Amino acid sequence: MTDDRRRAGPQAETDVLVLGGGPAGGWAALAAAGAGARVVLADKGYHGTSGATAPSNTGTWCVPPGEARAEAVERRWQRTHGLADRRWMHRTVDRAYANLLQLVEWGYAFPRDDQGNLYVANLRGPDYMHFLRRKVKAAGVTILDHHPALELLSDGDAVTGAAGLSRRSGEDWRIHAGAVVLATGGCAFFERLMGGGGLTGDGYLMAAEAGAALSGMEFTGKYTLAPHDSSLNKGLPYRWASFHRQDGTPILDSKGRPLTNGIGGTDHELARALLDGPVFARLDLAEPAMQDWLRRGQPNCFLPYDRRGIDPFTQLFRVDLTAEGTVRGTGGIRLAGDDCATEVPGLYAAGDAASRENVTGASSGGGAVNASWAMASGWFAGAGAARHARLRGMRRAAGQALGQAGLRPAAAARPVDHAALVEALRAETIPLDRNFFRTGDGLAAGRERLEGVWAEIRDHLSAEGAERLRAREIASVAASARWSLAAAEMRRESRGVHRRADLPETDAAWTRRITVSGLDRVEARPDFPATQAQERAS
Amino acid sequence: MIEIVSESRCIRCDICVRVCPANVFDKDDEGLPVIARQQDCQTCYLCEIYCPTDARFVAERASGPVPVTEAQIEAAGLFGSYARALGWSRGRAGGSDRDPTMHIRVAQV
Numbered sequence: 001m002t003d004d005r006r007r008a009g010p011q012a013e014t015d016v017l018v019l020g021g022g023p024a025g026g027w028a029a030l031a032a033a034g035a036g037a038r039v040v041l042a043d044k045g046y047h048g049t050s051g052a053t054a055p056s057n058t059g060t061w062c063v064p065p066g067e068a069r070a071e072a073v074e075r076r077w078q079r080t081h082g083l084a085d086r087r088w089m090h091r092t093v094d095r096a097y098a099n100l101l102q103l104v105e106w107g108y109a110f111p112r113d114d115q116g117n118l119y120v121a122n123l124r125g126p127d128y129m130h131f132l133r134r135k136v137k138a139a140g141v142t143i144l145d146h147h148p149a150l151e152l153l154s155d156g157d158a159v160t161g162a163a164g165l166s167r168r169s170g171e172d173w174r175i176h177a178g179a180v181v182l183a184t185g186g187c188a189f190f191e192r193l194m195g196g197g198g199l200t201g202d203g204y205l206m207a208a209e210a211g212a213a214l215s216g217m218e219f220t221g222k223y224t225l226a227p228h229d230s231s232l233n234k235g236l237p238y239r240w241a242s243f244h245r246q247d248g249t250p251i252l253d254s255k256g257r258p259l260t261n262g263i264g265g266t267d268h269e270l271a272r273a274l275l276d277g278p279v280f281a282r283l284d285l286a287e288p289a290m291q292d293w294l295r296r297g298q299p300n301c302f303l304p305y306d307r308r309g310i311d312p313f314t315q316l317f318r319v320d321l322t323a324e325g326t327v328r329g330t331g332g333i334r335l336a337g338d339d340c341a342t343e344v345p346g347l348y349a350a351g352d353a354a355s356r357e358n359v360t361g362a363s364s365g366g367g368a369v370n371a372s373w374a375m376a377s378g379w380f381a382g383a384g385a386a387r388h389a390r391l392r393g394m395r396r397a398a399g400q401a402l403g404q405a406g407l408r409p410a411a412a413a414r415p416v417d418h419a420a421l422v423e424a425l426r427a428e429t430i431p432l433d434r435n436f437f438r439t440g441d442g443l444a445a446g447r448e449r450l451e452g453v454w455a456e457i458r459d460h461l462s463a464e465g466a467e468r469l470r471a472r473e474i475a476s477v478a479a480s481a482r483w484s485l486a487a488a489e490m491r492r493e494s495r496g497v498h499r500r501a502d503l504p505e506t507d508a509a510w511t512r513r514i515t516v517s518g519l520d521r522v523e524a525r526p527d528f529p530a531t532q533a534q535e536r537a538s
Numbered sequence: 539m540i541e542i543v544s545e546s547r548c549i550r551c552d553i554c555v556r557v558c559p560a561n562v563f564d565k566d567d568e569g570l571p572v573i574a575r576q577q578d579c580q581t582c583y584l585c586e587i588y589c590p591t592d593a594r595f596v597a598e599r600a601s602g603p604v605p606v607t608e609a610q611i612e613a614a615g616l617f618g619s620y621a622r623a624l625g626w627s628r629g630r631a632g633g634s635d636r637d638p639t640m641h642i643r644v645a646q647v
Contacts, residue, residue, distance in 0.1 A: 044559075045559030046557045046558065046559050049557050049558070049584045049588070051559070054559070054582070055582035057639060109632075109634045110635065111634065111635050111636060111639075111640065112635070121640070122639045122640060124637050124639075126624065126626070127631045127632075127634040130631045145556065146561055192580065192581065192600040194580075194581075194582060195559070195580060195582050197559070197560050197578065197579075197582075198559060227598070229599050229601050230581070230599070230600055231582065236642060236646065239645075263646075289641075290645060293638045293642050296623070296636075296637070296638050297639035297641070297642050298639065298642070299623035299624055300583065302623070
């Protein structure tokens with residue numbers, strides 16, 4: 001696209017508008033363009049660097065077709081605590097594999113294994129997203145960088161576009177579209193994760209304002225180790241870590257053994273140890289060959305050590321558990337169709353913006369399943385949106401802007417302390433003793449405090465020009481926090497990354513999802529039990 | 539967070555202003571990128587590797603600035619160190635075909 005078009009002013013029209021430029025957005029744009037649609041991709045940041053994937057190095061859930069695939073799906077399903085859907089898992093792994101082969105065909109520089117075969121089960125974030133941008137451009141997609149959406153447009157029964165601002169110029173934009181794909185990422189609740197700065201649940205708020213529901217929002221208790229006060233929430237090197245107090249005393253697990261392997265099932269132990277005091281790690285279980293692979297394969301993980309002058313294989317360094325919200329957690333916009341349609345006509349959701357329960361259930365999915373989910377759901381959503389746009393045709397005249405909290409205060413706008421709001425929201429969603437180990441009483445008290453925060457935002461928060469983005473981010477995180485706590489309070493059991501200290505057992509009666517909806521009044525309701533839901537679908 | 543844009547290394551190409559996902563940089567009157575919104579930096583290090591002249595340094599601290607000078611970074615050889623570790627060069631992608639992560643994933647189980 002030309003620079004002229006980028007500056008072409010506030011009104012434009014397209015068949016499919018993709019909001020967000022991480023992998024899900026990129027694949028959605030490619031699928032829609034491949035189906036013959038005119039596509040605009042509007043990214044809050046820069047399509048190629050924005051989102052959690054670009055600065056990372058992610059595995060993929062990569063299983064070739066064949067008999068082994070059914071076993072692989074079954075093995076994965078066993079780890080989803082009964083809430084995933086095998087049919088969705090099959091079609092996700094199938095589509096993701098096809099997309100990986102597409103990358104091979106396009107010439108993405110995959111490494112080769114010892115037998116000389118291409119190894120496609122890993123994607124290096126900076127290279128992958130750099131490559132994907134080129135393909136998206138080559139497909140004729142109009143890319144609008146630094147163009148965050150602030151709100152959706154609706155004609156009363158369908159979503160018909162979005163409106164937002166240009167961060168560079170401060171000017172407004174408004175794009176009418178036959179269908180909109182939300183690929184805006186998850187919500188990191190203002191935790192400083194790798195690539196998480198822009199992950200503020202923007203799509204959740206926009207979708208809810210259009211009438212969509214969310215699901216799985218209680219599965220926000222996923223935490224990953226990172227060097228203290230760094231952005232590197234990458235767990236892989238901790239597979240070879242031992243854990244200590246500052247004086248070198250080994251930390252013992254509940255069975256009295258020295259605590260090791262920070263990505264296994266040790267997160268409970270680490271969380272407890274961190275509640276007692278600072279924890280230090282050393283990657284001393286890595287043999288020299290592994291040290292070399294780690295250094296060359298995960299160079300981002302070594303930036304904090306190298307820049308602090310620490311040798312992590314021989315010296316202790318302080319670590320934290322960083323909260324990962326719905327980024328590595330699971331919740332998001334509830335999907336209503338195989339094409340990643342939401343319950344609102346014309347609105348589609350993909351990647352972390354969508355609930356990932358279909359493939360990860362109550363678990364995190366780590367990097368691998370989540371990366372494959374982004375590829376597959378992006379593809380489904382882009383194709384679905386293109387189909388919707390074609391069937392519906394353009395109705396350009398209509399388009400009521402739906403944005404409320406943070407944009408159009410319900411009462412008189414007045415100065416609101418942004419930093420205080422951010423701290424109040426973090427206090428309910430980040431601390432280990434509130435969000436890793438949850439209690440019914442704690443959640444009830446937290447919800448009450450959040451109602452006060454929400455009232456302040458809804459009634460008074462507003463901003464001008466480019467500052468509107470921050471106001472909307474705060475409103476989105478607040479809405480996400482309220483949904484998360486509401487679902488967590490309703491789920492009276494522990495399951496996957498939802499841990500109730502007061503209800504530590506898993507209750508078979510709760511093998512069902514929880515849907516949340518509503519802004520002024522948050523409502524949570526249990527979905528059909530998983531078995532019934534599958535029967536209904538078949 | 540982003541700490542240093544080296545005036546002597548910078549060729550005023552504008553790439554960092556465009557690619558920063560958090561919109562941290564502005565251009566000054568001479569076309570030099572300036573760190574306009576440091577607190578918005580998400581410490582993703584990507585501006586370092588996209589820079590064709592290795593003119594920037596991101597410190598590892600995510601929550602706030604650290605005192606560091608260009609001379610210190612130059613002396614420590616840290617300009618461009620992340621790009622070299624990846625195999626990126628002059629702002630161009632490269633090196634993913636030499637990524638040994640497959641060995642780590644096999645051993646991780």
